[in-house]
Amino acid sequence: MNKTIIIVDDHRLFAQSLQILVNSFEGFEVIKAFKNGEELVKYFQEGNVSPDIILLDMRMPVMDGMATMEWLKENHPNQKVLTLTVDQEDETIIKMLRLGCRGYLLKDIDPEEFEHALNAIDRTGYYSNKTISEALSREERKQKYEELTERELEFLGHACSELTYKAIAGEMNLSPKTVENYRESLFSKLHVKSRVGLVIFAIKEGICEV
Template identity: 60%
Template sequence: MKKTIIIVDDHILFAKSLHGLLKTYEDFEVVEIFKNGQEVVDYFNFGHTQPDLVLLDIKMPVKDGLETMMWLKENYPEQKALALTMEHDENYIIKMIRNGCRGYLLKDIEPDEFLYALQSVLNSGYYYSDEVSEAMIKGGPGKKFRNLTPRELEFLSHACSEMTYKEVAGEMNLSPKTIDGYRESLFEKLEVKSRIGLVLFAIKNDLYQV
């Protein structure tokens, strides 16, 4: 049976092009295309069958991606959604993930990676970029966690919040320079390159609860 997908994007040409690409994947079927999050809310409120996956743009009129994720988390927390966007603002993407988004893709992604992302979310629950996937495979997560100090784990928890690094420094009563040291240490130990990578790693491995 094909996996069902809803596309939510206010750029109609892009949404239709994406629909065309998905038609080439035999295991997927697009059931609806919406222009904003409010149309998604209306769809669910009318009692339509939940899709297997929602592909969700972030910047949209009426109800944007973050507002839509917040609504889904409150009303349909089991609904899988994947951000597909041109936005690369770490803070915004982290907010999406903290509200239940299973990963994010940039719109210039290669088709093969796009297919891999769909399969990852549906099969394992989350999509990770290559950097996070590689970090999770090498040696297993348990080995990596044993290398983390209590203060690094505390920093990791704060990194998953909406606080800036400067605010994290104040919360932990440390200097910004020390916080930079924790960040770089975790990047090296977990083999990720961004705060988003830290957040996804922490959520997947139950180091932080969404």
Template identity: 45%
Template sequence: MIRKLDKKALPDILLLDIDMPDMDGYETMAWLKANHPGIAVLVVSMVETDEAITRMLRLGVKGYLSKDIEEEDIHKALQAISNKGYYYTDFLTGKLIDALQNDEVERGEVAEQLIWNQISENELKFLKLACSEMKYDEIAEKMFLSPKTVDGYRAALFTKFNIKNRQGLVLFAIKNKLVKVEDI
């Protein structure tokens, strides 16, 4: 699979199975995360254990589907990943809740992973800069973006995480270890 990636035309979203010859899905996902972190990965697999799902979430997958799904579900997942950056089904959410209730995974790790999977690279860059004393127009200039784009990142983060103001954004970033206090 890795040899087939065209470095000149990388995909926005990649479908990945866990059970594959040569390199399994875990190894492939770790390689993708290290070498092409901008590629969003949707797992489509028959492997549906709590351990497999949480392990893939820790590696940064943006969604996880069972292979016995309908074609329209794949379309929904691809569209959601393209628009929101992630896709979590009731199945996936249920598996995570079961894992939490059975203490197989630390609550903080799962919550942290869910947050990381919902935030794009540019939103994270914006968030780190928003935790400084810079004004929004200064952040836009530093990111080489328009002020409207920066406003879009701010609005998206406010909506995703039910935040009402910049102070709340800073507290959210610190609480969820998205920024370090000493970096502010």
């Protein structure tokens, strides 16, 4: 029996093309296509059977992808959802994953990857790709950056210079022991083991320039 798919996308031409593509994949069949989340909600509220996977766009009128995902998390938390959109903002990707989205694809992907994603979600429940991993990596770095105190950031800036730790202590009007504590704190927070690691992090985050 084919796995059932529902498409939620307000672009009719894209939705129709997507339906043709999905139906060409072995083992998958589109049973419904809706223009927005509100139509999907109505479908569920009328007692219709849940599809195996929902293909969800982000930018839609009436009820967008985020609002739809929030409703699904509250009312159908086990529903498998694959986002298919042009929105590649890290914040959007992270929020959708936290709401229970099982995968996140951009609309310019190759059909082969799309089919692979559907099969992965069907078999394992999830699909991870470069878009997701890079967003998660940037989010992790952002969280690390936000954990740093002003004095730790000041020390990090000095660490990117040619100053010795003793000279940095002088610049910051601190004892060498206190500067050492800042260094060890940063090693722990940023999961690095050397001054080089500190510098690499600072360069990536734009804290210092080379």
